[in-house]
Every structure is written in structure tokens, then in C-alpha cells.
Amino acid sequence: MPGLPGPFNMAKAMKSLQKFQQSLESLQQELAERTVEASAGGGAVTAVADGSGRLRALRIDPTAVDPSDLEMLQDVIVAAANEALRQAKVMVEREMARLYEELGLPGLPGA
Template sequence: MAKGYPGFPKGGGNMNNMMKQVQKLQKQMETMQEDLKNKEVEATSGGGAVKAVVNGNKELVSLKIDEEVVDPDDVEMLQDLIVAAVNEAMRVAEEKMSSEMSKLTGGLNIPGL
């Protein structure tokens, strides 16, 4: 007679169901990651003078700069505005991906995701 261990049921029926659920979750996560790669988020700095658009792969897709902030005597300010806009767009993209993943995983903290 097979003896069960605490926390583990006798037989493999539940294990098969769990494996199917894990495989389903993995497929859903792959689909969601692919969808998120195609989404874009934008962020601005300098009151909208610099706008950065980033995709779900955290790649800079576009950068728009209003002419009035282009001052040859103050290049550092423009550089700071660009860095701020790009960093904010990256942060928003990361937040969006994390939020979508946590909806799927039910808040589980799965390493590597």
C-alpha cells in the first residue's frame, strides 16, 4: 500500500493537474510579455518640453524636444531634461509590466519575472 507524505497526496492525479496549470500559466505569461513588448508608454519633463516614448522592451522609441528648450548656452539643462524624461518613461514601462504580471500571477513573487 502506497503511503502518502504530509502535503503530498497519494497517486499522481493532483500532480498532473498542477503541471497543466503551471503550463497554462507559463503560456499566458509568454503571451502577456509579447503583448507588453508592443505597448508604448510616454513621459515628459520640463513641463512637456521633452517627451520620451519607451516600449515594453524598455527601448527608447521616440524622443521629442521643443525648440524653445534648445539653448546652445545651456546644453546641460537639455541633457538633464532628456535623462529625466527617458528615466521616467523606463520607470513607467517597468511598473506597467510588473502590474500586468502580478495580475496574472496573483501577486506571487516569481524570480526572473
Template structure:
């Protein structure tokens, strides 16, 4: 079925790609992406794997009479930072994820 050791070579490539994917995931977890809303009044920071780690609010954004605007600014900043993190992850993991997804074919290999 796999003449000339092609199966062994295929398994080695899969293991290397899995290792590369794990390294990329670790790097993403350490990378932070920030985005702001309201001209910088609210800034959200998210890791490359999507964890919200910080929200910074400029005191000028705090108006006790208009809490809804602040809520909207926080939401917009978090959404923008999360979208940037997804884009970063896609750029970093894209080729690896596509290759592993297509190659494993749903075999349920560990870590994939």
C-alpha cells in the same frame, strides 16, 4: 509521490501559466508609455518591455548656450518613461512572474 495525477495537473498549470506569461510579454512589447520633463519640453516614449522608441524635443528646449539643461531634461524624461514601463510590466507580469518563479524553484524550465 503525486497520487491521483496531481503531477499531470501541476504540469498543465505550469504550461498554461507559461503561455499566459508569453502573451503578457508580447502585449508589453506592443504597449508604449510616454513621460515628459521640463513641463513637456522633452518627451520620451518607451515600450512596456523597456525599449526606448522615441524622444521628442520641443524647439524651445534647445539653447546652444545651455546644452546641459537639455541633457538633464532628456535624461529625466527617459528615466520617468522607463520607470512607468517597469511599473506597467510589474502590474501585468507580477502575478504570473511570482507564480512561475515560486513554482519552478530554479528548475530552469524553458521560457521561465
């Protein structure tokens, strides 16, 4: 029938799948080591997150600690942590898109 693709090559498909799996595992390991940093409160709080979505570090400027206003400090901590985690997610999405493109695969699922 005209317009149909050629015969399916199972060996070639398996080889491509193995290459993708190896590349994905390598990228995941690399991203687990890569970090992003975000600050809030004018630099009073800095959060560092990795590509695994884990918060790696949290730095608080001692001058930001006001015992009479802990709620504000808590809000700044949450803002810095959320921004660092958002940046980590963007980093992972960007690198995954690059991997898909390099392997000649269609776009990311759900994107």
C-alpha cells in the same frame, strides 16, 4: 499523516506550468507593444518607452534647444527617459501581478 496535502499530480502540474508559460509569453508580447509616455522640463522633452524596457521615441520641443545651455537639455532628456522607463517597469509589474492572480499563483518572486 493528518495535515499533509494529497498526492502530487504531475500531469496537472505540467498542464498548469504550460498554461502559465503560454500566458506569460502572450503577456510579454502584449507589453512589448504597449507604451508609456513621460515628459520633463515642463513638456520640453517627452520620452516614450515600451513594456520591454526600450525607449521607443524621444520628442524635443525646438524651443528647448539652447546651444548655450546644452547641459540643461541633456538633463531634461535623461529625466524624461528615466521616468518613462520607470513607468514601463511599473506597468509590467502590475500586469505580471494580475497574471499571477488570474492563474492562482503565489505573489511575484522577490516582491
